[in-house]
Amino acid sequence: MLKKLIGGAGPPEEPSAPPVRCYTVVTVYRDPVTPSSTVRTAKTLKARSVREATLLYLAETESGPPQLSHVDLTTWSQVRMDVSETGEDALEEQERQAL
Numbered sequence: 001m002l003k004k005l006i007g008g009a010g011p012p013e014e015p016s017a018p019p020v021r022c023y024t025v026v027t028v029y030r031d032p033v034t035p036s037s038t039v040r041t042a043k044t045l046k047a048r049s050v051r052e053a054t055l056l057y058l059a060e061t062e063s064g065p066p067q068l069s070h071v072d073l074t075t076w077s078q079v080r081m082d083v084s085e086t087g088e089d090a091l092e093e094q095e096r097q098a099l
Contacts, residue, residue, distance in 0.1 A: 020046050023053035028080040050083050
């Protein structure tokens with residue numbers, strides 16, 4: 001019992017990496033010419049944490065905003081970005097919509 005409390009003779013246990021989860025990034029863009037015009041985009045990513053999901057999204061959008069068929073977001077301002085954990089079904093739905 002005392003060996004357990006003070007760290008016995010065995011090797012220390014390695015911390016395990018957190019499991020991969022699905023995160024959804026919702027971004028809101030606003031048209032600077034018409035401030036009442038806004039567009040929301042959503043992207044689902046697999047990551048180990050909210051921080052990792054945020055960094056993955058920022059790396060993907062570094063070259064510019066997502067391409068939409070009905071709006072050119074290159075002149076719009078990003079006004080908000082939220083990252084939240086979602087289920088596997090969100091990723092499956094995103095893949096279905098991409099087809």
